[in-house]
Amino acid sequence: MNQIRIGIFGYGNLGRGVECAAMHTDDISLRAVFTRRDPAAVKLINPDIPVVSSSEVAAWKDEIDVMIICGGSAKDLPTMTPQLAQMFCVVDSFDTHANIPEHFARVNDAAQQGKHLALISCGWDPGLFSLARILGECVLPQGSTYTFWGKGVSQGHSDAIRQIPGVADARQYTIPREEILEAARSSDRHEFTAQQMHTRECFVVLKPDADPDTVRNEIVTMPNYFAGYDTTVHFISQEEFDRDHRTFPHGGTVIRNGNTGADLENHATIEFSLNLDSNPEFTARVLVAYARAVYRMHNRGRNGCISVFDVAPADLSPSSPEELRAHLL
């Protein structure tokens, strides 16, 4: 089988997930992991894969078909993706929705210059959830779209809690409200805010002598993150935290609720949902499937920046068009 040679740029939870995905994908071969840390300090699952300093990445131009960039959206990707797109075909998971148009423009310029193809904002939201939203709006143009997140760990909210004085560790779960999920499916349509659609549950380990009431108050009143939400705070021991709250489950649901018929008298719902033991491992699986598409589309002459909206599903699959039509259509 003709193998697609990938690189991983950045080795945190997501980068490790890409390594796992490559291990279980026959037509994908992981050639190297690039890091801004000391390469000797980065331990891969497979010790035979080279770990290379990010400063040497240019030397790998001809060894990597698609670079999967596993940096953060806030500080890393806005500069990292354009830089790498001049040298490689790339896939990133940029997820700051409001800044996607600006990121797209910068990556597009760089990729055009380098004659490479870059796919940004891949994963499950943005990513698979974006596909559910566009399909819903195209098939049911008269309707409403609802995106629910959870139940799952929000790393941004967990990090925010850890910034509070007196907090030793914290995990925040975003939980969709069952009654609003039901309402979003019903023919009696309403608009809902994110605060109405979700509750937040926090598990916090306090430092010695920290005051629980003060910490709780800091959390529930935190602007942008918790204010306006129905937030529950549980104080637990480090032992309980380590036992029950070390994994990264997540998921969510996109509902398109619309109408059909001459007078829009009939009701239809389209629902797409995910339930994931490991958010970073699943996100990595999506990145790897889209890396395959990027490789193929670039081989057909496509350059510049694209998103999941520009990829035909057949390009995601290792199977031939004939096999796909015979078995999956």
Added chain:
Amino acid sequence: MNQIRIGIFGYGNLGRGVECAAMHTDDISLRAVFTRRDPAAVKLINPDIPVVSSSEVAAWKDEIDVMIICGGSAKDLPTMTPQLAQMFCVVDSFDTHANIPEHFARVNDAAQQGKHLALISCGWDPGLFSLARILGECVLPQGSTYTFWGKGVSQGHSDAIRQIPGVADARQYTIPREEILEAARSSDRHEFTAQQMHTRECFVVLKPDADPDTVRNEIVTMPNYFAGYDTTVHFISQEEFDRDHRTFPHGGTVIRNGNTGADLENHATIEFSLNLDSNPEFTARVLVAYARAVYRMHNRGRNGCISVFDVAPADLSPSSPEELRAHLL
């Protein structure tokens, strides 16, 4: 707005659904309906749309951008789609899964000859459910896919009951078993047959003097359709039938159940479901969205036969790529 001119070939429940969809789609303009019946006997929702004899369809070659073919898969589409694909870009809803490769080959030859683009097997299954299946397999290659149909009316099974002597009218609902839906989501994976996954509920109006026990026995033992299924038969009056069983609700669920992680130790499910008051109206909505994509792809030079697997989501939408990235990604 630049409008795409469509035609409808065949005016039954699906053709009527396409007329409804076009009424509510700004960039789609319905130019004519073609029928094998006497055109004077076909009553559209909008009486200003011309109804034309199918024998005159060739005269409309330059008036129709995409013809939406609304014939039956058993007898109509195997000849109708290749014939029309020589003259028009076309979309059909061919749904005999086992015969898709053969249908594809014939339509591809005809469309290549005519330099047109044909998209076959569109709707929700095959169609949107096929997208859910291919996405599931590409993102979670280690896993199982389950397709459940219903709760909804199976017209094939309803027709089969109506062939039994003594039956005046009949409606058959296919119902997924809740406990198997739950099992398909669980990490403890099993294989299930269609008979295990679904029950069948029949509402039957008898002719005078028909024997209920004989009819019931004919139904539940009918090979291919009911034998092996948990089938319930209700005998009801024509009044009750006309009041409660005249519509075409349907829906279903595709579940991909797979694993992630270095040792596939984590579990993930992807679920896509539909809940539709009107099966033909919703199917028609899907056909119209894909007609838009066919028009655009043909304008970019694409000929031959394709399926939903070959269409990038952006081509389904009337919005610009910039709008899509800003609002739906």
